[in-house]
Structures are given as C-alpha cells and as structure tokens.
Amino acid sequence: MDVSHLLDALNPAQREAVSAPAGHLLVLAGAGSGKTRVLTHRIAWLIEVERVPPWAILAVTFTNKAAGEMRGRLDALLAGRTQGLSVGTFHGIAHRLLRRHWQEARLPQMFQILDADDQQRLVKRVISGLGLDEARHPPRQATWQINAWKDEGRRPDMLEDRGHPQTRAQIDIYRAYEEACRRAGLVDFAELLLRAHELMLEQPALLAHYRERWRQLLIDEFQDTNTLQYAWIRVLAGNTGQVFAVGDDDQAIYGWRGARVENVQHFLRDFPGARTLRLEQNYRSTATILKAANALIAHNGSRLGKQLWTAGADGARIALYAAYNELDEARHVVQRIAEHLDGGGRADDCAILYRSNAQSRVFEEQLMQQRIGYRVYGGLRFFERAEIRDALAYLRLAANPNDDAAFERAVNTPPRGLGERTLDTLRTHARAARVAMWQAASLLLADKSALSARAGNALRGFMELIQRIAASAPDASGGLTLAEHVAQMLALSELRAFYEKDSRGNAESRVENLDELISVAARFEPGPEDVEAGLGVLASFLGHAALEAGEAQGEAGQDCVQLMTLHAAKGLEFSIVFLVGLEEGLFPSQKSLDEDGRLEEERRLAYVGLTRARQRLLLSYAESRRLHGTEMLARPSRFLAELPAALIDEVRPRVQVSRPLYAPARAHAVEEETDLPALRLGQRVRHAQFGEGVVTAAEGGGAHTRVQINFAQAGSKWLVLAYARLEAC
C-alpha cells in the first residue's frame, strides 16, 4: 500500500509518531513543531493503514476552535472517509454522553447547561439562602472552590471540614448548590465531566460498550488536562484502549484553573509500555528567537526536557525597548507598527501580547490615533452578551420550567412589576417546599392569600407568557421552525421592544444582536453527533449556545493589528510580536510572585509569548506605570535577564537612575523643585490607598523621584513621589 502521501511531508520524528506501532504514546510537541499535523496524520494513518474504523477513534481537544480545525484538516486529508469519527472537546463529548444516557445519569431529559456566569449567580443565591454572610463567604470564592472540588472528582459527602468552620460552610454551600442544581435540572461545566465520569464508573455495561467502541484515544494539549479529565481518559482506555497523547510541558499555563502538568509524567507511569517521542524541530521562528526561548525555559526545573531548533536562518536580533511609562511604550510600539505598514507590511502580521487585559487600553488609544485598525481578542462573545443571555433564558425556561437560573433572569427582564419582594417570597417557598421556583409560583398562585393581587397578576401573566412561548417550540405540536420560535419568543416576551427603547446608549447594537440571534437560529443545524445522541433541534441549539460561546468580535478576517493576552495567544503565530509590559509585578505578576511555585508557570507563559513570533520579536517594559489609578515604579522583569544578552538589541539604553537619596539634604532639594513634602528615609507616611508605611529607599530626582515604601498592609511598593500624594505622619 502506498502511504507516501501521509508520510512524505513529515520529518523523521513526526513520521515516527504518525506511524507508531500499537501501544501508548506520549508526543512532546514543542511550539511550532507541527503538532496538529501529527495528530491529523496519525488519525489518517489509523484509518487508511491500520484499517481502524473511524467510529473507533475518539479525538479530544480543549477548545471548540481546535476541534473545528482538526475536523477541517481531517476532511481535507481523508476526503469524507470520516463517518462516525468522534472529534470534540472534553465538555462537548461529556455533554453528548449525558444527553444520550440521561436516564442512567439520573438527569432530567431537558437538563440545561449552567454557564460560569449563571453558576456564580446561583451560588450567590444559595449562600444567602443558607443565611450566610456574603462578605465572609464571597460567592466568587465559593464557586471557585466548588469547581475545584468537582475537578478533583469530589462530592460533598467525600469532604471533611477537619474542624474548620470556613471549610464546613463551604461544604454546606456546595451541598446546597448541588441540591439547587438537581431541582432545577442544571448541570455546570465541571459537572458535565464529573457526571460523565461517574456514569462510566456506575454503569459497567455502558463503560464496556464505550471501551469496545473507542479503541483509539487521541488527546490534544495533554498538559492542560485536570485530574478529572485524566481519570476519565484512564477509565475509558481501560486495558484495551490505546492513547496517543500530545502535549508540551513547557507550555502548561493553566495550572491556576486546575490543569495538572504532572499528568504528562503520570502518563508514563499509568499507561503500561508508554513511549515518549519528542518533536523539537521548529518550523515557525528564527534561530535567534528559539535560542532566546530555550535559554529562558532552561531556568525552570522539573521539565521533561526539550530543545527547539530550526533549519532556518538566524534572523534579526530581539529588540528591547525601555520605556519611560506605559504611554511611551505604546507610542513606541505603534510607531514601529506604522513603520512596518509604511514599508508595505500587513497589519495582521503584528500582534501585541500582554499579561493582563487592562494593558490593552493605551495601545488601543494609540492605534486609534494613528488610524491603524486593530482587533482585541477576548471580551464578551456573542452568546455571553446580556441581551442574548436574556433571550436564551426565555427559551430555556420554556423548554424546562424548573430551570431556576433561567427563571431568575427572565422573570423581571423586561420589568413587569415582579420585584425583589415578590421574588424573595417565591425563593423562600421554593426552598421550604424543596421545589423549583416555577412550581413554587404555581403553589403560591393557588393559595389566594399568599400574594398581593398586583404581584399575583404579574406572576400569572409571566407564567402564561412562558407557556405561550413553549407552545411555539419546534418540538411541540405547533410545528414552528427554530428561527420562528426564537422570533416568536422575542416578540411575546417584549424583549426586543424593551431593548429598542433602552436609554443606555448601545440600544442599537443590542437590538441588532437579538435580530442576529434569529439568523443564527435559522442557520443552525445540529451536528451529526447531536443527531446520533438523539437531540432535538432546540436542545441541540441550547447546548451549542452554552458550550460554544461564539466569536468575540466580528470581522476576524480583516487586516488589523491583533491585541491579546499571552494566554489567548497560545497556539497562534505572528510574523512580528510585541511582548509588552515586561516588568516585575506585572509579568511575572505580583500574585504569582506572592504564592510559592507559581513563578515557573509565569516563565512558561513568557516562553509561549516568545515562541509566537516568526520573524521579529520586540520586547518592552515601562519604568513607571499607572495601574489602578496610582503611578507605580517597576524594575525590568527577571525574564529579561534570563535571555542571552548577545541576542538582544537595546533600542534605547535605559536611563540609569539609582543614586541613593541622602535625606534630608536631598529631600529638601526635591521640595524646592517640585513642591513636594520633604521626606527622609525611615519616615512614616500615609497613602490614600495603601495606608501607613515607612520610606525605605528613594531614587531619581525632581519630578522623577521615586520612593520605596514598606506599607504595613500592602507590602513594599515603589511609587512616583509626584503622583503618590503622600502625607507625613
């Protein structure tokens, strides 16, 4: 058989991975080493050469984008011979399993998915329902804890408080939250995975069926798996399934949300006979960029070890710009982009990468001023917009009246006279009777004296409205299409009218979005897997809305400068990368510096940033930066010192200002020049935000004077004297 079309375009390491004999394989795929190509060619190899039927293959990714990309490449490679092949995200696959086996999973047939936002609202209501103080038990933190426990596979009964009242309360919240979800037929993201895992463990026949079916498991971005996802793969593989895991421990940047890089090491221990292959040849960046990246990541201990190399040229040296402040940094970056454009370059060659979203603003302002088009990644996506979520709440409630999260959202949007007072009565009754809000509402309406006539009428009107919407559902006997159903809902609920006369500026775009929702519904077609799982068009659509939030901003195809966080940049590449804000406390972030063991992940993030660049890499930092309203002084990031100096061109030698300030004589000079209070080392001062502290150092002079103050609460900080508005005390 001729297999050359599958192997010809590959390098020896890639070829070895694609054509590997039976057995588990761990592919350590460095940045830009052709990871997706190896994955897709491996699948093609299995089907064409090993004669594995497509339905016996399960390929798992983390994002819908990656799944879509893989499916597209497979279609091109296999020309349609992909019937029955399962490609999806962990959550997507778990969702389908649960839809298909809802009875075995003890879920209502019309269960709905609770997204992160809804989840937090629900947790919040649970906390106040338990009579707990929100200040002592922040909903944010409680939600985080619940998700962390679920990601570890732990149910409330498996947890112990060990005498800690705080832990006790969190377990109580967790238990009450689970109960609320059960009553409302809601499943959050972590629950999708946990339920699917439990389903397999509790139903041996089902497990046997899926082990028999999926003999080949391929996992993308393996370093991002959490405990539960790893356990799920182990269960599914059993003793018969073969696992092909692709990942890069040096690009593990999601530890903070439960991903366990250790799984890469555990894989070799837990999957007998597993072999390791390394893809180290890079097809993306210049040798200079790779040398820098290799040098940086070498500062991390506990690596599996990898050294990227390229057959290509050295390329230009890396530029480093020491900006005076964030505005100077932005001006410089935008000027370089303008030069690139003047030279005939494309805007979308350029990406500005930063550690935190707040940094994008200055760059946006400068780009706008220079009339250079740009696109900021991240932010609200289509299905996350308030008006769309409102609309979806009506659809969900009509599909499943027990969906309390949807009830709470829809009930008074638009306002219909059902305020906090009435809702509180409803919540209390629902909790006492252990039923959903909808049922509690029915009960209260039956009891003539329970509600005021006005509230009762409003509530009755709302419930009749939901029933009228439900009657127009595609699955109901009325027989409307999905798009007609959505249009009907928008009209009946008066949502569209409400947003039309919305006074808060952006009414137009909100109405446009609502209209767009009708078009989205009209275009929507359930995927083959949804059909296979027996989903109706409405359930399929609602699942799609919850699991695939859609594009952040339209016009992705336009030629414009790309702005995004380093996290968002993972997996992408650009000819010219500006990695900005390389300052201690910003990148690496202060929060990571404060906690043990978080620095290596920051370094991996920097590694991800460096390896995004194909041709040119430009680094920058600001000596002074305005953050949260206060001017802060920062030192260059330690990561800069970890790059070989020979690879770097300092665009402007940075001003050396570290003369110690000999107080009080020098402080007196400062006072004369700038009209600032005289300061001396050791003096106690007060800052509006950080409280009291002691001056421990100072440098620079005149308007540039910066002082280091050790605050009692906020710790040690460098501040620009001119902005800090310190009071002596």
Place this chain on the structure above:
DNA sequence: TTCAAGAGAGTTTTT
C-alpha cells in the same frame, strides 16, 4: 419598584 450615587475590587480563561 426604580434609579442614582457610593463603595469596592481590578491576572490569566475555556467549557
């Protein structure tokens, strides 16, 4: 019930 002013918090994000 609704609106407006004040308080408080502000890494990173997908599903």
Place this chain on the structure above:
DNA sequence: CTCTCTTGAA
C-alpha cells in the same frame, strides 16, 4: 482609573 455591584432615597 474604571467597571460592577450594593445600597439608599424618591
């Protein structure tokens, strides 16, 4: 500084 959410008054 800027956004979100809570709180208090009309």
